[in-house]
Amino acid sequence: MELKDKIGVVLIDDSMIDRMIVKRNMELYNNSLRYTAYEGAQEALLALKKGALSVDSEYTVVLLDIYMPEMSGFQFIDEVEKLESSITERLIVFMLSSSIDERDRQAVENRQSIVKLLNKPLTREILDEVFEYCRQRLSVAEE
Amino acid sequence: MTTNNKPRVLYVDDEQNNLNSFRANFRREFTVFTALSGTEGLAILEKEFIEIIIADQRMPEMTGVEFFEKVVDVYPEGIRILLTGYADIEAVINAINKGQIYKFIAKPWKEEEIRVAVNNAKEVFDARRELKVKNESLQKAYDELDRFVYSVSHDLRSPLVSIKGVIYLANQEVKDEKALEYFGMANDMVEKLDEFIHNIIDYYKSTHDGNVASSLNIEKTLKEIKEEYRFHPHMENTTFTYEIHGGDTFTTNEVKFRIILNNLISNAMKYKNPDKVHHYVTVNVTKETDGVFVSVQDNGIGISENSQEKVFQMFYRDAKGNSGSGLGLYLVKEAVRRLNGTIELISNLGDGTTMKLWIPNFVSDGTQG
Numbered sequence: 273m274e275l276k277d278k279i280g281v282v283l284i285d286d287s288m289i290d291r292m293i294v295k296r297n298m299e300l301y302n303n304s305l306r307y308t309a310y311e312g313a314q315e316a317l318l319a320l321k322k323g324a325l326s327v328d329s330e331y332t333v334v335l336l337d338i339y340m341p342e343m344s345g346f347q348f349i350d351e352v353e354k355l356e357s358s359i360t361e362r363l364i365v366f367m368l369s370s371s372i373d374e375r376d377r378q379a380v381e382n383r384q385s386i387v388k389l390l391n392k393p394l395t396r397e398i399l400d401e402v403f404e405y406c407r408q409r410l411s412v413a414e415e
Numbered sequence: 416m417t418t419n420n421k422p423r424v425l426y427v428d429d430e431q432n433n434l435n436s437f438r439a440n441f442r443r444e445f446t447v448f449t450a451l452s453g454t455e456g457l458a459i460l461e462k463e464f465i466e467i468i469i470a471d472q473r474m475p476e477m478t479g480v481e482f483f484e485k486v487v488d489v490y491p492e493g494i495r496i497l498l499t500g501y502a503d504i505e506a507v508i509n510a511i512n513k514g515q516i517y518k519f520i521a522k523p524w525k526e527e528e529i530r531v532a533v534n535n536a537k538e539v540f541d542a543r544r545e546l547k548v549k550n551e552s553l554q555k556a557y558d559e560l561d562r563f564v565y566s567v568s569h570d571l572r573s574p575l576v577s578i579k580g581v582i583y584l585a586n587q588e589v590k591d592e593k594a595l596e597y598f599g600m601a602n603d604m605v606e607k608l609d610e611f612i613h614n615i616i617d618y619y620k621s622t623h624d625g626n627v628a629s630s631l632n633i634e635k636t637l638k639e640i641k642e643e644y645r646f647h648p649h650m651e652n653t654t655f656t657y658e659i660h661g662g663d664t665f666t667t668n669e670v671k672f673r674i675i676l677n678n679l680i681s682n683a684m685k686y687k688n689p690d691k692v693h694h695y696v697t698v699n700v701t702k703e704t705d706g707v708f709v710s711v712q713d714n715g716i717g718i719s720e721n722s723q724e725k726v727f728q729m730f731y732r733d734a735k736g737n738s739g740s741g742l743g744l745y746l747v748k749e750a751v752r753r754l755n756g757t758i759e760l761i762s763n764l765g766d767g768t769t770m771k772l773w774i775p776n777f778v779s780d781g782t783q784g
Contacts, residue, residue, distance in 0.1 A: 287573070293580035300587055339569060370576035372616065373568055392573075393580025396587075397646040 275403060275412050280306035280329030284316045284348065285337040285368070290392065294335065294368075297394050303403070313340055313348035320352065320359065331362050333406060335390070338369040338376060345369070346379060353385055364406060366390050421446050422537040423463070427456040427470040427482060428498070440526050445533060453477030453485070460490050466540045467533055471522070472499040472506060480506045483515045492543065494536040498522050557623075564619045572612050578605050607740065610681075614742040617674045621750055628779040630664050631672060633700050633707070640680055649684040653694040661702035667777040671750040676709075678743040679770050683713035688765065706756070706775035714767040723760055 283294045291309045298307045308326050310316040313336075319325045326332040338345040345367055352360060367380050370392040380389040387405060390398055406412070425448040426437050434449040441447055448463055450456035452474060459465070468486060472479035483495050495515060499507060500522030510516045517539065518532050582602045589595060637657045644650055676698075683696040691714060701708040718726060725731045727748040730741035751758045756774040 287577065289577045290580065293577065293584060296584050300584075339573070370573045371569060372572065372613065373565065374620075392576040393583055395583055395646065 275407060275410075276303060276305050278329075278410055278412060279331045279333055279364070279406055280308065280326030281333045281335065282316065282326050283307075283309045283335045283368075284313055284340070284345070285309070285335075286311055286340040287337070290337070294394050297396065297399060301396060301399050313343035313345065317343070317348060317351050320363075321355070323359075331364060331406070331410060333402060334363055334365045335368040335394075335402075336365055336386075338367055338371055346383075349383060349385060360385065364409065366402060368392060368394065422533050422540075423466045424448065424533060425450065425456060425459055425463070425465045425468045425493075427451075427453060427468070427474070427479070429471065429474040433471070437529075441529070441533075444530070453479075453482035456482060457485060457489070460486065460493070465490075465493055467496065467536045468493045469496045469498060469520075469529075469533075472497055472503045478506065480510045480515065483510060484513075487515055492540070494540050496520060496532055496536060498524055560619075560623075564616060567612060568616050572609065575605055575609055575612070579609075611740040611742070614740050614746060617677075617746050618742065620670050621674055621746065621753070626668060626753075626777075626779040628666055628777045629669055631667050631669050632664050633659050633702070634663050636673065636676065637698060637700075640676060644680075644684065647684075652692065653684065653687070653696065655680075655684070655696045655698075657698040657700070659700045659702070663702075665702055665707050665776060667774060668754060668779070671754055672774065674750045675747050675772070675774075676711075678747045679711040682743060683711050683715065683768065683770075686713070686715040686768070688714065688716045688767070690765075706773060709772040709774060710769055712767065712769040717764040717766050717768055718760065718762040719764045723762060726760070727758075 281298065283291060285291050285294070291311070295307065295309060298305065306326055306329055310319070316325060316334075325334075336345040336348060343351075349365065352363065352365075363385075365386050367376075367386055367389045369376065369389065371377075371389075377389055380386050390402070421444065423446045424441070426434060427450045428434055428437075429451055431451065434451070438447050438449060448459050448465065450459055453470070454477065456468070456470065460468075468483075470479035470482050474482075477485075479497050479499070483497070486493060486495065494517045497507060497510060497516045497519040498521075499519055507516075507519050511519070517536055520528055520532060579602070582598050582605065585598050586595065589598070637659070641655055641657070644655060680696060680698065684694075687694045693714075695714055697710075697712045699708075699710045699712070727744050729745040731745075732741045748758065751772060751774070754774050754777055756772055759771045760768065761771065762768040
């Protein structure tokens with residue numbers, strides 16, 4: 273069983289350039305994972321409710337920006353936590369932010385549903401860490 | 416609000432004659448309101464802006480002290496003066512001790528005594544009001560500063576981090592050596608700006624986050640710092656180790672202690688000696704009953720004797736290149752000072768630098784900032 277058969281990756285970030293950075297990093301990483309980007313949390317939430325956040329993925333890794341207009345990353349999590357466990361247990365959420373605000377770090381630590389806070393910019397090493405976490409959590413052997 | 420600034424006085428007394436003579440005496444100097452009972456007085460307080468409240472102690476239905484007890488709940492700002500004609504010492508002492516009255520005046524009152532008391536009370540009222548306004552505007556300024564710092568930490572840093580991300584990609588994809596060299600330069604400057612932003616925020620935090628003392632887990636803190644450096648470019652050919660002796664936790668102000676460790680370790684990482692193949696940074700923490708000894712040691716370029724006393728100054732930069740913001744060691748020195756600790760620099764140019772600190776257990780006594 274390979275990771276790509278299990279998970280899809282979703283980015284939620286309002287910054288065009290940051291979406292480009294993550295997309296290109298994913299391409300360079302070349303593990304043929306499904307990848308979808310959303311410009312806003314609202315839109316992503318709608319897709320999630322319809323079961324279409326990441327099509328055909330058993331589990332979805334969500335890379336979530338914190339500061340976004342209309343709905344912030346934390347507000348998104350608030351909404352997600354209201355959903356049925358059949359939906360939420362298939363999400364693996366990481367915050368991906370440039371914030372160095374202590375309060376954000378604390379807020380992430382206090383949320384059971386967020387794995388950890390990743391510092392922008394995204395790099396190969398950070399993706400290594402994310403996928404290693406997924407492998408362990410989903411008991412998928414190293415490829 | 417009054418424009419003439421005459422004291423606005425409410426006088427409560429169950430004897431109509433007293434009310435009449437009060438009004439006759441003071442209507443020119445004060446804006447006078449009168450009430451025949453505590454209940455009536457409370458009704459006036461609901462409608463009118465009153466600064467000073469005078470009440471007779473002996474009234475049927477509700478005594479002066481009882482009336483003031485109610486006034487304190489609804490309108491604590493009003494300055495309260497009690498009139499008493501009998502030996503109501505017990506009630507008066509009680510009221511004063513509870514902070515319910517500003518002054519008491521013996522009955523029958525003398526005109527001059529009332530005049531002096533009311534004018535003094537008016538000064539107190541105005542001073543308190545002014546203080547309150549100033550406090551509010553200070554709080555507002557403080558909130559604005561908070562938002563400003565937040566905006567620096569986010570709005571300024573977020574595009575910077577995007578630039579870092581693009582340079583990171585360029586370094587993987589671009590093969591042209593000249594272009595790579597330019598990207599390297601751009602990256603150095605971005606790193607420098609980012610460090611400056613971190614320093615500004617540290618500075619703000621250390622001056623505004625106050626003096627909260629808490630129990631800090633040294634092992635956890637150092638582990639977190641090590642984690643932050645895991646993928647950092649500074650880690651190339653570098654070993655970062657730490658040792659902790661004598662215990663894991665100690666009482667300190669976490670913000671300041673972190674500023675000290677972060678800056679000293681960051682410096683030790685950054686200023687490598689290009690002549691040495693391997694760079695190391697070692698942190699040693701020894702806990703004693705009354706504080707901790709900390710040393711941060713590296714085998715980097717070292718600091719010339721000439722510069723050693725200057726490196727702790729604000730905006731001083733040791734001449735090499737333009738890597739520093741000139742704030743890091745200043746922040747360290749300030750944080751050490753506020754924690755009542757000491758710092759000593761031992762360095763030989765070319766051999767490396769050791770910073771030795773003593774940080775006593777921190778007790779927040781409300782005076783240190």
